[in-house]
Amino acid sequence: MNAIPSATPPAGPSRAPATPPAAPWEDLVTHALLGTDRRSPEPGTSGRAAPVALLDAAAVATVRRRAGLRPAAAARRPEPAPEDPRPPLPAAAARRLATLLADRSGGTAGARRGSSPDLTELLPQWLAVAGAHGYAAPPEALPALLDAARGRTDLRPAALAFAGPRALWLARLNPDWRFALRAAPGGGAALPGPEDAEAVHRLWREGLFAERVALLGMLRARTPALARDLLASTWPTERAEDRLMFLDSLRTGLSGQDEPFLEQSLADRSRNVRATAAELLSTLPDSALAARMAVRAAACVALDPMGGSPSIVVEAPLECDSGMERDGVVARPPAGRGERSWWLGQLVEAAPLGVWPGRLGGRGAREIVALPVADGWQDELHAAWCRAAVRQGDATWSRALLGSPSAPEAGGPGAVSLSERAKLLAALAPAERAEWVAGFIAAHGLSEAFQLLGVCAVPWAPPLGRAVVDALNIARDAGSYPWSFSGVMGLAERCLDPAETARLEALLAIPDEREDAAPGAGGYWAEAFQRLVTTLRLRAEMAAELAPAPPAPPARTPARAVPTPG
Numbered sequence: 001m002n003a004i005p006s007a008t009p010p011a012g013p014s015r016a017p018a019t020p021p022a023a024p025w026e027d028l029v030t031h032a033l034l035g036t037d038r039r040s041p042e043p044g045t046s047g048r049a050a051p052v053a054l055l056d057a058a059a060v061a062t063v064r065r066r067a068g069l070r071p072a073a074a075a076r077r078p079e080p081a082p083e084d085p086r087p088p089l090p091a092a093a094a095r096r097l098a099t100l101l102a103d104r105s106g107g108t109a110g111a112r113r114g115s116s117p118d119l120t121e122l123l124p125q126w127l128a129v130a131g132a133h134g135y136a137a138p139p140e141a142l143p144a145l146l147d148a149a150r151g152r153t154d155l156r157p158a159a160l161a162f163a164g165p166r167a168l169w170l171a172r173l174n175p176d177w178r179f180a181l182r183a184a185p186g187g188g189a190a191l192p193g194p195e196d197a198e199a200v201h202r203l204w205r206e207g208l209f210a211e212r213v214a215l216l217g218m219l220r221a222r223t224p225a226l227a228r229d230l231l232a233s234t235w236p237t238e239r240a241e242d243r244l245m246f247l248d249s250l251r252t253g254l255s256g257q258d259e260p261f262l263e264q265s266l267a268d269r270s271r272n273v274r275a276t277a278a279e280l281l282s283t284l285p286d287s288a289l290a291a292r293m294a295v296r297a298a299a300c301v302a303l304d305p306m307g308g309s310p311s312i313v314v315e316a317p318l319e320c321d322s323g324m325e326r327d328g329v330v331a332r333p334p335a336g337r338g339e340r341s342w343w344l345g346q347l348v349e350a351a352p353l354g355v356w357p358g359r360l361g362g363r364g365a366r367e368i369v370a371l372p373v374a375d376g377w378q379d380e381l382h383a384a385w386c387r388a389a390v391r392q393g394d395a396t397w398s399r400a401l402l403g404s405p406s407a408p409e410a411g412g413p414g415a416v417s418l419s420e421r422a423k424l425l426a427a428l429a430p431a432e433r434a435e436w437v438a439g440f441i442a443a444h445g446l447s448e449a450f451q452l453l454g455v456c457a458v459p460w461a462p463p464l465g466r467a468v469v470d471a472l473n474i475a476r477d478a479g480s481y482p483w484s485f486s487g488v489m490g491l492a493e494r495c496l497d498p499a500e501t502a503r504l505e506a507l508l509a510i511p512d513e514r515e516d517a518a519p520g521a522g523g524y525w526a527e528a529f530q531r532l533v534t535t536l537r538l539r540a541e542m543a544a545e546l547a548p549a550p551p552a553p554p555a556r557t558p559a560r561a562v563p564t565p566g
Contacts, residue, residue: 025065028058078173082165086136092545093130094138100126101144115530117538121494123148125458125539127158129546137163142170146177156183182210191215194223204230209242216249224253228261240270247276254280259287266326278328282350283391289327290352296324297351298359300344301381304374310361314377316340317347341380348384353397365400383420390423398427405439418451425455434461441467446475450487459497468492469503472529476507481521482528493532498540504533 036050048056089097103119137145142163149159160167160180171180191214192199203215219227231246238246247265250258258280265277266289281289296317304313317324320331320343328350333342353365360368373381382401389397402424425433437452438461446468456464468488475485482489507529510522 025061081169084136084164084166086134089135089138096545097141101148115527117535126542127162131158131162133546142167191218194219194226220249220252228258232261243273256284275328285352292327293347293350294352294355297347298355303361310371312371312373316344345380345384349387353388353394365397369400386420393427395427398424405436406443422451422455430457434464438464438467441471446471446485446488453491458495460495465497465500476525479518479521481518482525489528493535498536501533501536504529
């Protein structure tokens with residue numbers, strides 16, 4: 001057996017003259033990036049021009065990296081991979097997963113996609129469905145699954161959850177997959193349960209930061225009071241950036257029992273910690289901070305006692321006192337923003353929305369939003385109410401601020417941007433959200449609907465799916481090119497219910513082109529609809545492959561002959 005080549009020749013009296021040491025691979029990469037005109041490679045034995053000498057050095061370094069390793073002492077064998085107790089993936093679904101992982105191209109930017117589905121965009125949906133069924137990933141698919149998650153951060157939560165404990169075992173053996181350990185709670189280590197008090201306190205005192213964050217999150221989801229008490233036990237000694245991260249974990253299971261701790265945090269040395277504590281307290285409508293903000297906001301907004309018809313008058317704060325700052329009001333406004341309007345917006349945003357009916361004549365949210373606001377304060381006041389409705393998750397106020405989807409400005413008086421409308425929609429129930437967006441599309445088309453569609457539940461409800469298909473059909477008949485709606489078409493491929501396939505099949509034929517239509521637009525639309533139909537059929541097949549097998553019928557017990565009396 002030939003000896004493994006060594007990176008350096010063996011010692012001995014007859015050794016040849018030493019050659020200059022090879023440049024490290026990182027230096028060669030630096031030379032290549034900068035260019036040999038700006039940074040020449042180290043002098044070597046090549047004797048050729050700098051660009052060629054750099055390639056010679058890279059070739060030598062490549063051989064050294066591949067074959068020039070000295071035999072090392074045998075390392076300790078790794079522990080066996082843990083068992084994955086989840087049921088195995090059905091055979092058809094396993095083959096589908098292999099196909100999805102093998103297609104990593106994602107298409108070429110700017111190139112026509114043709115009528116073939118984009119498999120890279122179907123992988124997240126496949127992972128979500130497989131995870132919902134509780135299947136275990138096939139062991140042979142784990143390397144490709146980790147590589148896919150490494151290249152796409154949006155895949156990581158679902159991919160790592162589906163990959164299970166064996167993926168973490170693999171990640172400890174390959175530096176390229178270490179991201180999986182960073183993403184896993186506690187770096188993949190097992191966390192003690194709340195019943196093991198000694199282990200919990202030991203990990204909290206001695207664990208790494210990631211382990212402590214994971215422990216606090218796990219306890220907060222299961223025993224919120226224990227997590228809060230654990231945090232309070234070391235709060236004064238924690239670093240400011242750590243206190244901020246720990247405090248954010250209290251969002252899970254937030255309740256009035258957390259108020260005393262959060263009130264103490266309003267006096268924290270860190271401004272960010274104080275702001276987070278104030279935000280959390282403002283989401284508790286019965287907290288003392290919410291009551292203080294309600295008093296301040298109500299002093300600024302009232303009904304006009306002098307006008308003939310009801311209207312709202314606003315008197316913004318004249319100063320930001322120390323009490324306001326302690327309760328989370330930022331005194332210094334952003335560039336281009338007036339101080340008084342800045343302070344007013346923060347007060348109204350943090351005040352409980354339940355304070356306004358009593359302050360404004362017993363009116364409901366819709367009636368309040370419909371009232372005129374004097375002196376040009378309407379946009380500022382309604383925008384603050386929008387933020388308050390989002391923060392407090394108030395569906396009644398969100399509905400009032402959104403207004404009718406068919407309104408001329410395609411939104412309510414407080415919804416000054418599509419992003420704000422999308423946030424308000426998130427407070428509504430999924431069915432109502434889909435119905436509102438369907439009405440918006442029916443009235444205004446698809447040009448501004450992309451951001452609103454992104455907050456709707458998947459698959460889209462039938463009214464929303466029909467509205468999208470009808471709007472695409474109208475856009476096709478208008479003679480424009482389909483790539484003007486590529487974003488919506490991509491969403492439809494991922495979110496449209498496969499049951500809509502029958503309606504789409506009628507759109508596959510190339511229509512007669514109008515005289516004012518873009519040249520060839522009809523053919524491009526037929527191709528886009530064909531891709532959509534093919535993708536929906538593929539999604540239906542994927543769902544069928546992942547569906548659990550029906551339980552086997554119980555075995556029938558053969559009937560026993562009953563003897564007759566002789």
